[in-house]
Amino acid sequence: MSHALAAPPPPTEADTVEAIRSLLASFSRGRSALLPILQAIQERCGYLPPEALTLVGGHLGLPASEVLGVASFYNQFRFHPPGRHPIKICLGTACHVKAGDIILENFERKLGIGEGQTTEDREFSLERVACVGCCALAPVCIVGETVHGHMQPSKVEGLLLQIDIARQKAEREAIAGEDDDE
Secondary structure, eight states, rough: OOOOOOSOOOOOHHHHHHHHHHHHHHHHGGGGGHHHHHHHHHHHHHSHHHHHHHHHHHHHOOOOHHHHHHHHHHHHOOSSSSOOOOEEEEESSHHTTHHHHHHHHHHHHHHHHOOBBTTTTTSSSEEEEESSHHHHHSSSSEEEOOOOOOOOOHHHHHHHHHHHHHHHHHHHHHHHHHHHHH
């Protein structure tokens, strides 16, 4: 399945470093600022880039390894950029019992990535979650903000195809809109 990009390219490393530096300037240099800084970086970038750990450590006078140790303790922090279409597979009890793990495996196979990873084109990211609170719809996956209940392994490819078709349609409409402007 092709995942050609219509969206602008992701920010460069230099852009990311500059964004983090400007963000750090608004925080104190006390150790108590560590979690709020990490949360702000994740909110701005969507994840904690590797260079962020070094920059935060420098700002707070901590080794990057200590910053990583704190960040990796909390499951709220991501260390890979999220995809434009984040996919969360529920593996809470109800979903697990109804083969949620097989659905996760199918997404991994179709996307060519593992749990916690993002496709090279940054179109999709895949994440396992403990429970999304939709047990009556088990098994469940969430794509973006949309809950897909009663998932089956056979529905994975169709769901990815729907996303690809919607992307292609948006690209065609954008091109048609450009033609109308001329």
